[in-house]
Amino acid sequence: MEAAKKEKISVDDEAVDKNIFKDCSNIAFYRRQKKQLSKKSTCRAVLDSFTTGKDSTSFQIINEATKIPLLAEVYGLEGNIFRLKINEESPLKPRYEVRDVLTSKLSTVRLISCSGAKGSLVLADGKGDLKFHVTADPFKVDLVSEEDIVMSVNSLGQLYFEHLQISPKQRATKENEDDASVDTSQQENQNDMGLWEEKFGKFVDIKANGPASIGLDFSLHGFEHLYGIPQHAESHQLKNTGDGDAYRLYNLDVYGYKIHDKMGIYGSVPYLLAHKLGRTLGIFWLNASETLVEVNTEPTVEYTLTQMGSVAAKQKVRSRADVHWMSESGIIDVFLLMGPTPSDVFRQYSHLTGTQAMPPLFSLGYHQCRWNYEDEQDVKAVDAGFDEHDIPYDVMWLDIEHTEGKRYFTWDKKRFPNPKRMQELLRSKKRKLVVISDPHVKVDPDYSVYAKAKEQGFFVRNREGGDLEGVCWPGLCSYLDFTNPKVREWYSGLFAFPVYQGSTDILFIWNDMNEPSVFRGPELTMQKNAIHHGNWEHRELHNIYGFYQQMATAEGLIRRSKGKERPFVLTRSFFAGSQKYGAVWTGDNRSDWSYLKISIPMLLTLSVTGISFCGADVGGFIGNPEAELLVRWYQAGAYQPFFRGHATMKTKRREPWLFGEEHTQLIRDAIRERYALLPYWYSLFYRAHKTAEPIMxxxxxxxxxxxxxxxxxxxxxxxxxxxxxxxxxxxxxxxxxxxxxxxxxxxxxxxxxxxxxxxxxxxxxxxxxxxxxxxGGSVVAVKTTVGKSTGWMTESPYGLRVALSSQGSAVSELYLDDGHSFQYCHQNQFLNRKFLFCSGVLINSCADERGRYPSKCVVEQILVLGLRKQPSSVTTHSSGEESSHSYLIICSCKHRHISREEMISPKADAMCLPQAQLTRAFWWSQAY
Known part of the structure; x- marks a missing residue:
């Protein structure tokens, strides 16, 4: 156990050893695809095979080199989405298709076959403004919008599909070794090309199913700006990739990851967005195996007279972006999101994978974490420190040392002898506790979680059929097979209060190390030939493993409350759709200015790919930040969705009050600004949950x-x-x-x-x-007083910051519910109010008539920015209609100064939100 710990943390102050991890030159399927594609073999669509079913249109594709047919299926989905699936028509065995990511509400639109030129097929949606134009020879697809080609598929001829084969040993026993079903071009240089086994360092990956990689290219016409495909410590805008270079999507535990690098780290979302003036598109490549993405953008070029002569003086070469996707296995299953606006694309992607889960309000506060808080007294002292220094916080976190020998769902009896008492202390402050639960399980027959999982066959298996064993924090471990629905159901049950002894309803969960991390495995992760439920190899589904653990954890927290309470689950590993289950962070960053800076594009990329609840460890996980850096990181983190301070065990303690009073005050101010803005944050999360609008x-x-x-x-x-x-x-x-x-x-x-x-x-x-x-033109709702935690602020007053546009108007919405239950969706227990300032009148009306929620909150301050003249009077007025609950504030603007005493005069009529009052103050600022 201690050896495992040292193996992991000995690199605290060292750069990432990239020899541990593969680059493109070490990835066999990449080398094979690049070599084969250089031969320029083409594919053609067999339009005579065209058939139309209830939901899809299908046709064959033939590779001229192999002559083996592929089956292409085209679906039209509601909301301007096309889906293209390409699979073997008659594979030797089924190929893996990703499950559980897509929502159950996908509805197809019947595509209509239109007349096209000879050798082509045109499919159109019912409205006719989007067309899917198939050219037969060579096979190509053009996506046409209003007669403009906006995207082409396989225009570069990079469609690649390795057919499943009989293994060489099996084939040698057959009489006909030249069977036409065997792609002989893929048998050359087997050792070098990694067809049936692949070596990396001391590891050998034996491939029972042989080569099975796929690839396809997409050309985006008129586009230069591409975004997405997290997670990489890179710029928000995707960069061009050269020879032997690609963005890698392969979930890995990279401790202190290198920045400005395309190597894969903790999570993978195979989803890319392209944007230009007037159009936004999305490409969602639904594949959970190792995936590489090459990007090449060609900007617009204008030819001048001196370059090309007078004839070409006005010629212009249109910009284009080419994207080449390659995956190790599975099928081609790609969704083409046609926009046309950014909000359309966000909505289309959420229609496929779901929206951000509505979080409990406490999780939007500040979280205090460290590897590790030593014992109950340490927790009590840190908690008291926040109160002593008047710094609000909501959640105390415990890392792996709180358990009995890294056995999850247990407590160290010496250091945490009375976990319920500790939680009751936090509850008395209206605070919460988060503890860690990783996917590895210590091999120990006396550990009930291990014994029960082993008895029921719930662990990932090795290729020989036994339980896979690897080294992680507890020492020798087995790994729960979260791809198995029965394992997820069983694991969810572990969070029940009678089962998880010492837990209470204020305890929530952190899933770490779930790439999965295996210290002595290839690239510090699981062997690709490990076997999962359904006899699928790990290579097929590696990137979705952590997604399944977070799913099971979230379901477990919901089950323990009998479906009444929202869960909070943070995960390090993630996939498309992880937003449905909780929050994500950027992993083991460093205490360095460059990591603070790169956190912004990393979080922006997560945000536009559906994961709004995201953040980076404040201060940097590894190393000791100087006071200035720590202050700046708190200031940045206060304005990012997930706000947590965290540090590794070898760092100095860095609670916010340990850097001198000046810096304590600055950190306090940043955290208090976060808490003041909680009404705005909560409203943004509601919008993300309902309409898929990114928060950041x-x-x-x-x-x-x-x-x-x-x-x-x-x-x-x-x-x-x-x-x-x-x-x-x-x-x-x-x-x-x-x-x-x-x-x-x-x-x-x-x-x-x-x-x-x-x-x-x-x-x-x-x-x-x-x-x-x-x-200008916005209204931001705030809390005018800040409490010890979000729980202390439930009934504290509101303020409205009204910033007028150049036309003198402003508008926004405020969302409010109980902050913790599902009653907002089950019983419409919420308020959604609209504020509109126009012509000197501020109107508060109902934005959603379904909502009903009693609140004792009052609006006690209204700050108006941008008034051209001082108002001479402020009047509140009720419409008297129970349904509208509106109030008016009228500014007559007669140049008479209004004293603050007049503004807070109790003589003014007072009313505001339903069950609330407008009281105390109308503040103004003459900003023109």
Whole structure:
């Protein structure tokens, strides 16, 4: 056990040893595809085989080299989505298809066959504005929108499909070794090309099913800007890949990962977005095996007179982006999301994989974690430290050392002898506890979790049929097979209070090491020829393993409450659709300015690929941050969705009050700003849950028609109202902030200074400065008082920050429910209010008539930015209609100064939200 620990943490201060991990030159299926594609063999569609079924249209594709037919199926899905599936027509055995990711609500649209040119087939949706145009020879697909080709499939001829074969040993026993079903071109240089076994270092991957890789190219016409395919510690905009270079999607435990690198790390979402002026597209490659993505963008080129002569003076070469997907196994199953707007693409992807789960309110507060808090007294002291220094927080976290010898669902009897008492202490402060539960299980017949799982055959098996064993934190471990529904059901039951002794309803879960991490395995993960439920090899489903653990954990927390309470589950490994089950973080980062800076594009990429509840460990997990870096990281983390401080065991303690009073105050201010904005955060999560709008948004999402925004990644929008530009450089005295939108007005959230948009502004920054700007035309709801935790703030008053547009108006919505149950969706126990300021009148109306939720909260402050003149009077008025519950605030603007005493006069009529009151103050700011 201790040897395993040392093996893992000995690299604390060292760079990543990339010899542990593969690059493209070490990946056999990549080498095979590149070699075969260089021979330029072509494929053709057999249009005579065209058939139309109830849901799909199908036809054959023949590779001219192999002559073996593939079956292509085309589906039209509601909401401008095409699905293309390509599989062997008659495989030797079934090929793996990803399950459980797609939502059950997919509905098809019947595609209509239209007349096309000879040698082509045109399929159109019912509206006729989207067409799927198949050219037979060579096989190519053009996706046409309003007669404009926006995407082509296989235009580069990179369709690749390795057919399942009889193994060489089996084939040698057959009389006819030249059977036509064998692709002889794939048998050359078997040792070098890794057809039946593949070597990497001391590891040998024996492939019972032989080579089975697939590939396909997509050309995006007029596009230069591509995003997505997390997770990589790279820029938000995807970079071109050269020879021998590709983005790798393969979930790996990379401790202190290298930044500005395309190597795979903890999670994989095989989903890419392309954006240009007037159009956004998406490509979702549904495959859970190791996947490589090559990207090549060619920008627009204009030819001048001197280059080409007068005839070509006005010629223009249109930009294009080519994307080549390659996976080790499975089938081609790709969804083409046709947009046309960013919000359309987000909605289309959520229609396929689901929206972000609605989190419990406490999880939007600050989380305090360390590997490890030593014992109950340590937890008590840290908890008291937050109160002593007046710093709010919501969740205490315990890492692996809280267990009895790394046996999950247990407690160390010496260090945590009374876990319920410890949780009751946290409960008395209205706080929660999160503990860790990893997928490996210590091999120990006396450990009930191990004994029961072994008895029922719930572990992943090795290729010989026994339980797979590998080394992780407890020492020798077996790994639960979460791909098995029975294992997930059993595992979910482990969270029941009678089973998980010492747990209470304030305990929630952290899934770590679930790539899965295997310390002495190839690339520190599981052997690809390990066997899962259904006799599928691990290579088929590697990237979805952690997804299944988080699914089982979330279901377990829901089950223990009999379906009443929302779960909170953080996972390190993830896949497409993980957003349905909880939160994700960026893993084992370092205490370095460069890691603070790269966290922004990493989180933006997660956000646009459906995972809104994401964050990076504040301060950096590895190393000891200097005080300035720690302050800046807290300031950045306060404006990112998941907000957790975390550090590894070899670091110095770094609770927020340990860096001197000046820095304590700065960290306190940042955390308190987070808590003040909780109403806005919660409303954003509701929108993400209902409409798939990302919470943390790159500027191009909010300003899709402004080319200047397409490559910006050092600032972002938080919802549609706030622009955040974290300070990520040491000793910064000024930052350049780009404020988009030629018709926009932007207000500094602290000084209330204003600027017109479409300009770069130099903002002076001291260590207490967090550059945040409110967009004109928005209303941001805040809490006017901050408590010890979110639980203390349930009934604290609201304030409204109204920032007027250049037209003098503003609008927004506020969402409110009980913050923890499913009653918001089961019984419509929620409020969704709309605020509209126009012509000097602020109107509060119902945005969703279904919602009913009693609240004792009052609105006690209204701050209006952008009034051109001082108001002479402020009047509140009730419409008297029970259904609307509106109030009016009228500004007559007669130049008379209103004293604060007048504004808080109790003589004013008072009313506001249903079951609430508008009281106390109308604050104004003359910003023009």
């Amino acid at each position: 948004r790159p500027l191009w999402v909010e300003f899709p028609n402004e080319l200047e925004t397409f490559g910006i990644e050092d600032e972002y929008m938080l919802g549609s109202a706030l622009l955040v530009h974290p300070v990520t450089e040491p000793k910064a005295a000024v930052v350049d902030v780009f404020l988009p939108g030629s018709d926009e007005v932007w207000y500094d959230s602290k000084t209330f200074a204003h600027w017109e948009g479409a300009c770069t502004v130099k903002i002076p920054v001291a260590l207490d400065t967090i550059p945040v700007f409110q967009r």
